[in-house]
Amino acid sequence: MPCFSRTFTVTTDDPLALDHFLCFAVYSVSHAFTRVYKPLLDRLGLTYTQYLAMAVLWERDDQTVGSIGERLHLESSTLTPLLKRLEQSGYVARARDPADERQVRLSLTASGRSLKAKAAHIPACILKATGLSLRELSRVKADLEKLRHALECYEGK
């Protein structure tokens, strides 16, 4: 591309430069979050994704694999092994729904319910780590939710 066709030329003009990728910003923040969570979750015996699954069940107990997956945007191929590990850890119980034997219902054990209290301090720790005010956090989160919606609408086109 000849230079005369451009109003100004900078080294960062290249659209394929990593620093232009919104996706990379999201990707790297996601990993950074996981690393901040790790020491906090290690003490609960949870991985990051397991923590998300527990949060879904803390909100509403007794859900199917499918409904948890819909909430977390994850496939059964991801969730089934993960939920089996949570069962191994003693936090959830898995049982076929007698009314519809295709479904598997996940319910919290006593240990899983009491884990919520042990996790109660985490959101404040994370908020501190983000260095954001609650207002800023809300705004960034809203931007991301709007973005997720747009990306999901675009899929399959």
Add this chain to the structure above:
Amino acid sequence: MPCFSRTFTVTTDDPLALDHFLCFAVYSVSHAFTRVYKPLLDRLGLTYTQYLAMAVLWERDDQTVGSIGERLHLESSTLTPLLKRLEQSGYVARARDPADERQVRLSLTASGRSLKAKAAHIPACILKATGLSLRELSRVKADLEKLRHALECYEGK
């Protein structure tokens, strides 16, 4: 399928509610990006992370595993197998640096260099998928970079 309008606002005080998690917003957008990229990258024979690694090399050829890892915030245990797969695909060459045999230098092959032209249309496709203007995209990206910096500073404390 596309466009379930699940952008309802939940009114709960529970800090452990999934909808309060900034991390989950980031996490789910990251996966949504991957899913939008997939059909575009399939035609190039790249995975999403491989695409990021190629972008790093398109910016500057002939880098070590370490410098690529620093750029992408990834460990050698992640990069080594990934770069070997890029070598298998014929896009990069791997060679020990004669001046320092500890380092492995990655360089683009002719095929790897010409792949950049085949990827040139992708950023515009992604921009369209985000539904954002360039200005909005810049703002969200800046917010995320600031956030990543805060999280990385917090690590190890």
Add this chain to the structure above:
DNA sequence: TGCAATATAGTCGTGTGCGATTCAATTGCA
């Protein structure tokens, strides 16, 4: 100069993630 400390990739084990497929249960319709 010798050797301990450090740096750099690589290996291994565990845990996501997903697409393609499978299997069993349920549904719907001729």
Add this chain to the structure above:
DNA sequence: TGCAATTGAATCGCACACGACTATATTGCA
């Protein structure tokens, strides 16, 4: 009612992602 289509979870293969560890090369300092 019978059976084809659909649904829900599980399985399998592949590719990240990282922590802990290893092997080799280099550096730095007594």
